[in-house]
Amino acid sequence: MLSLLLSGCALRGAPSYEIFGAYFPLWLMSALIGFVGALIAHRIFVSTGFAQIVPFQLFVCMAIGVMIAVLFWLSGTGHLP
Template sequence: MKQRTWPRSATACLLLATAPLAGCAAHGAPSFALFGAYFPFWLTSAIAGVVGALVAHRVFVKTGWARAVPYQLSVCTALGVIVGVIVWLLGTGAL
């Protein structure tokens, strides 16, 4: 019975696909102490982004821009992503 082997391209693809799994293993993930426990900073940025999107939506509704702005979901999501990225950059010292 002949034994099957993986082609080299499949092995290369598998190695490339698993390379990002190392992530922050070498330097540690950005985090801060909150009530004695380490809290991941990406989660803080995500929460800030969601809050930013909600605030943007409320501003649009309150000022009447909601009727004039097309694709409100996309616009508010983009504003939330911008807020989250800015919080991430400020928090990690990259900005």
């Protein structure tokens, strides 16, 4: 029974990227890229005047950032072709 519960555990470690000699986990890189994506989306909304039309800008920009982070995560783990 215990081997069935532990079958999902692997010894290969978490996916990570080497940047300037240090290893950063993929989830941290995904969060940073998602945050930057949300900031860029907000800047685009403000510069085009779309920010005056869109209600709940915080939630819209957060959703865009989450989508970018999830897409980066999926591409980094190999689940996105």
